[in-house]
Amino acid sequence: MLDTLRNAWKIEDLRKKLLFTFFILMLTRIGSQIPVPFLDPSALTSMVSSTGGIFSYLDMLTGGAFSRSTLFALSISPYITASIVIQLLTVAIPYLENLAKEGEEGKRRINKITRYTTLALAFLQAFAYTMLLNNQGAIQSFEGWQYYFARIIIILCFTAGAMLIVFMGERIDAKGIGNGISMILFIGIVSRGGAVINTMIAYLKLAVEGATYYFFAVPFVIVLFLAVIAFIIVMTNAERRIPVQYAKRIVGRKQYGGQSTFIPIKVNMSGVLPIIFASTLLAIPTTIKGFVQISDTSFFGKFLNLFNYNTIWYGLLYFFLIMGFSYFYVAIQYNPIEISNNIRKNSGTVPGIRPGKPTSDYIAKIVSKTTFLGGLFLSVIAVAPIGVGALTRMNISLGGTSVIIVVGVALDMVRQLESQMMMRHYKGFLE
Template sequence: MEMLKTIRQAFTVKELRRKMIFTLLMLVVFRIGSNIPVPGINHEVLAQMFTNGNMGILELFNLFSGGSFANFTVFALSVTPYITASIIVQLLTVAFPYFERLAKEGMEGRKKMAQITRYMSVVLAVIQALGLTFGLFKKAIINQSVFNFIVITLILTAGTTFLMWLGEQINEYGVGNGISLLIFGGIIARIPSQISEIGGKVSGGSMSVISLILFIIFAIVVVVGIIAIQQGTRKIPVQYAKRVVGRKMYGGQSTHIPLKVNQAGVIPIIFALSLLQFPLTIMYFFPDTAFYSFCEKYLSPAGSPGVWVYAVLNVALIIFFNYFYTAITFNPVEISKDMKANGGFIPGIRPGKPTTEYLSNVMSRISIVGAIFLAVVATLPTLVSQYTGLDIRFGGTSLLIAVGVALDTVQQLQNQMLMRNYRGFLNK
């Protein structure tokens, strides 16, 4: 209810209403493009490839693309190349001094890193497009000439490039994180078809009513849990000392620093899944080889013991990226310096290095709670699907991403409304 109230209040503000409408229009453009098929495809062969939900490891791509992958539309690659490129660039900031300097150069540094991410995304999109065209979807292509393969590769690459641009337009003129909202739009767009599919399974007898009830209970628990974790904060008390400037006295008030339990949001899940799917994508370059058999058996969530290897790696990567992304977005050194410069201190903690260490320790302890929760909810459906036959392998991931992005977007709306109130108060 609080979320709907925030959206309703934001819609009454002209500037925010314009941003919200712009965001919705961009999502409409995304959905229109998701239904434009790649030319020269035999759709009967394509339908047979994914009959009876036989997506396996490729369900992640279909999840991120909102069904565009299975239908082989111009947005079949979705934003996965951009996500992978973002991961690589973020990791380079730790490994290479040049990228570390860019990360510390402020706005100009971020612009250069964004440009590098774009170029890398295009390169990765070309590689993935070649893999799909010459590998997985080759038998569905009617005219199998080299020229036609090149055209399809360029179309898929152009689709990803357009989505990158679309996401940046949302960042600049809309509300929320553009790339996350595109993934969110793809997940939401599949809900009607998934409900219809589940209804058909229940009426056809392939899915029991008990399984359906268990899935609904699981979904409710995940939604409630992710909201609790996403909204959870640890408030660090801060006291500002009194100081005299001229004839006026400043400070003396108490406030707090809100540290979010899940500072990284759904980014760790997206990053972890993208990395786990990378070798499973490469294997389609080498069908009928030992590498293909190895990946299918040991790295695929549909393999044995691959399901356990996949689950363990998924947990480890989610926890790693949670700490990694939190370390990038939360800088205790800068917070400590700002507090010291303004005469602020945490009661019982000395300003300077002790404050930095205290903030780092608190963030590390509360982050592990959010990281473990995300890892369990993202991994448990894979194990349940493998051993119970209940098709919820990516159900938990879908709910986590959808709920997390919705909460982040509403939070941005609240922040923008708060800033407008402050500006209006100061201008009076």
């Protein structure tokens, strides 16, 4: 990876793109430090650290901007939600499905619909966030028209910050390197690395003061963290290849086909979306508990406490929900019948499998197996920090979801740099 960055830096065009991307990412971090007027974020900071759930998840995505109630407190969470909603509706609504098949023009119109959906969701999240801040006593007290004016300004600031983040991401897509939204998510998670290092240093100080247990726990967590990164890299690049043989065709004096190729089926086809779906669903009870004051001794209080992050019930539900969402997402994105028909239309066959339904059944069987492995991989990575935290009695700040996102974005950026360098060093047929 370092060699790729070093070689890309030597090319002027790629160097400009890297600098532009770095500049935009720095702007996002500056915006994450700009406070929103009329707010005292100390109340929300303490609530996020004590409650967890969806609030800790949002704080992770925003690089700490959520708990500090800054301009970019919502970050890209409205855009992620809007993208998932539009992606699911593309399968259910014929109009969106037709747009998805119209090439670049259809993609442009879908992106426009996604932006409008992002604006609506950003406004709704900003309104809910403002109400939460109001319940926590984090908004300065005013009377009369100033009371409503302060809350309107806060809502507009959060909404504008979310849309500005989307605009910056699109600028990276146009003039930078990598996927803009993914890069902003990447830098937000990486920015928490300093806090993780400080936490490890604090545990080592406890070990020096007499808690010798941490002399073994801290190195164990570091080695496990490096092993998880290696495992994620292997599973992200892993794929199952289905061989396809195309028949020879003679048209005039030219011969077409006759070559052997394969259909790559990635083990982790759904990325981190099943984790996002599962964590969002499990965070609903915690969110309700954050907005409504419920006694821990009541029936509803005890029921909601089952969904606390550090309980075994949360880990089990998290595991099975990720597995279920992995199958669900692959089912709506991957159509074995359509793939089988495309192979047959191009005079291709899978060796040893008859064309038509046997081919689609064979592809469906392979997809089911790879989906199981991919879902199991995501479930283990997502649930492991809960078990490791309970075993080592340490607060694992960077969970499996964060590591998957960081590694995936880094690998994607390296692949884009390598492809662009290959285009610039391509030797023509005259050389």
